[in-house]
Amino acid sequence: MTDPVIAARHAFLCERIRSHNQAYYVLNHPEISDREYDALVQELRELETAAPELVTPASPTQQVGAPLPEVTRFEKVTRAVPMLSLDNLYDPEDLRKFEKTLRTFLRESDEKNDVFKGELGYLVEPKIDGISIECVYEQGRLKRAVTRGDGVTGENVTANVLAIGRVPGTLSEPLDITVRGEIFLNYSDFRTLNDRRLAEGLEPLVNPRNAVGGAIHQLELQKKAVKAARQMSLFDAEVPVEDKKNPISEMNLSAVFYEVPSDHLRSTQRENLLFLEKLGFSVPAEPTEVASVEEILEVIEHWDRRRAGLDFPMDGLVIKVNRTELWKLLGRTAKSPRWAVAFKFEAERALTRLISVDAQVGRTGIITPVANVEPVFVGGTTVARASLHNWAFIRVRKLRIGDMVFIEKKGEIIPQIVGVDGTRPRGESIVAPPASCPSCASELVRDPLEISRPKLNELRKRMKDEFPSVPGDAGDIELEEAATTGELKEAFLTCPNEEGCKAQITERIIHFVSRNALNIDQLGEMIVTRLVEAGFIRSPFDLYGLREDQLLTIEGFAGKSVGQLLAAIQKSRETTLARFIFAIGINGVGAVNARFLAGHFATLEKFVDFAKSERTAREQEVKNISGIGDKLQAEIVEYFERAWVVRMLEDFRGLGLVFSEKGSGQKPLLGKVFCITGKLGKHRTEYVARIQELGGVTRVSPTQKCDYFVTGEKPTPKKVVEYERLINEKKSDIRRLGEVELVRLLEGEEI
DSSP states (O other), rough: OOHHHHHHHHHHHHHHHHHHHIIISSSSSOOOOOHHHHHHHHHHHHHHHHHGOHHHHHSSOOOSSSOSSSSOEEEEEEEESSOOOOOESSSSHHHHHHHHHHHHHHHHOOOTTTSTOOOOEEEEEEEEEEEEEEEEEEETTEEEEOOOOOEEEEEEEHHHHHHHHOOOSBBBBBOOOEEEEEOHHHOOHHHHHHHHHHHOOOOSSSHHHHHHHHHHOOOOOHHHHHOOOOOOOOOOOOOOOOOOOOOOHTTTTTEEEEEEGGGGGSSHHHHHHHHHHTTTTOOOOOOOOEEEHHHOOOOOOOHHHHHHGGSSSSEEEEEEEBTTHHHHOOOSSSSBBBEEEEOOOOOOOOOOOOEEEEEETTTTTTEEEEEEEEEETTEEEEEEEEESHHHHHHHTOOOTTTOEEEEEEETTTEEEEEETTSSSSOOOOOOOOOOOTTOOOOOOOOEEEEOOHHHHHHHHHHHHSSSOTTOOOHHHHHHHEEEEEEEEEEEEEEEEOOOTTTHHHHHHHHHSSSTTOOOTTTOHHHHHHHHHHSHHHGGGGGGGGOOHHHTTTTTTOOOHHHHHHHHHHTTTTOOOOOHHHHTOOOOOOHHHHHHHHHHOSHHHHHHHHHHHOOHHHHHHHHHTTTTOOOOHHHHHHHHHHHHHHHHHHHHHHHTTTTEEEHHHHHOOOTTTTEEESBBBBOOOOHHHHHHHHOOOOESSSOOTOEEEEEEOOOOHHHHHHHHHHHHHHTTOOOOEEEEEHHHHHTTTTOO
């Protein structure tokens, strides 16, 4: 039996990683650096090594990307060959271990030693930081362009990719071929785009990758099925004339391609790239053939020196075994090829001055400190604001207004203050937390941050190295107190005025209309803020009562735009229960857990009845929800203690929302556990996805909790033995199914 502590930590890590996958792959808005993300995944792998029964096809260690929303604006496409991701490496020792693993694996798999022969060579390519795309050509013409999605299923964005103009519409040869690459935006084009947005009164985009993600998910061209294709090269200085009415063409997006299917593979990856160039594709710049790890390190140093001056977003290098015949011997893991890895650069660092600190109110009332700094160019963008995490962060780091601070873009995404330049004069004004809520002036709730002894020791070392003290600082004293109390005092400040604080109301509504929630595109942050300030809306429900005369008083609205917004709001009545549950903003409930809740309650009526029930009844009911851990159970129960939340849900119940059957119908396999082994007629991931869609889960090996043991051709003997043991010892009522019976079950038939 799995240790409950390990099982709980495993569940926590799975949910956290899925949430970060959703932010990165679906929302194009990463929340943590690649290094921090990889540390979470590594911890999860170690837990699954210690407790193999925790490994399932649904584990983030076995999956690529993130699942698409249940309802998406684009056609979903299931690909025959999954798009894999690459494992990340960060230091030279990781590279040496990688090569050692390659040699060991090749010696074991090449029994006759007639392929490997002890010879290894690599091709090193720049790793472009963009959006992955798969393009399918028939007779040399682009027929379909599909996003990564979860690796197996992506979105059909063909019309938008054609409009980019940097993807060949027609190849130089009439081939049937599927190629994969990256769509990205050069820094110079990104700055031009943001300058144009600011001139139009719009918020600037966060980073080039975020801009690309938004572009390929625009609906305008998809609806018109624009079929304009232009050929151009990644590093061409000359920009082709674009249709000014085409919003995607105006962005001047770029693309590189680097992967060809197995039936078109050349003998080396270098020859693959030459083949792609011959067909008309742009490929990564300056691919370099090397023979050893030491030569790889020289290439890494070369690019690391150059990257600050590059115009294209590059966050590392891709290192591939050059000989493609070795790829077949090396194979792949559940989510990555063994013959390629990504080496990620350290985050870029820049020096600037701390001007001030804002207190930013979030949708849950938590007030987060955000640093305003003198604008500085780092990681390809101009940074003027940086994360400060919490108020204890500021105190123990002894930050003062006027300090010269070091800024890093963690994972090339999130700007953070990582140090103070102690060789320069320090600022005089100590940063102080707000005495009351900056939005509604309410008295704040002040909570500590619990900190373990190892974390505290690590923090002390970092403070000594990166944040030097000056007379009058209290940071060191507070760290000494934390060694005794186990906490840093007043780290988190919260405004308790949930119903009356305009900042909280605004953030809740912004969340409600976001892409993974009700997905009302026309309601951006600025418009929501103006509507709240005008007093027209105080909760998400109020959106459905907005009138034309009210909107016409808001700056920037005219007759046509008002009509479009009202139509979009009305259209959002048709959604799924999972999206609605995610939209109302229960603490800790992301898109994945919202699906668990929707599967359990099935209808809005049952969900609202649960919210209205007595606390003891909720505490009992929430224990029956599959996939929800103890900590989140408590959060869900507590959330519905708020009378205003229950009133809002009652209002929505009377609104006439229309939930699609897929998102909110009863799950016929809810709670059922499957184990699948052997070769099947369809790719196993298709069956796993359908099982999960119907409420079931899958496990790697048969256990007492399994309901169905599905076997195809040549099932794994060890799993069959374990199944027979469970049956013979009468420890399980698990049923054995063939593929035909599985298909019937998934189609709703009795078996």
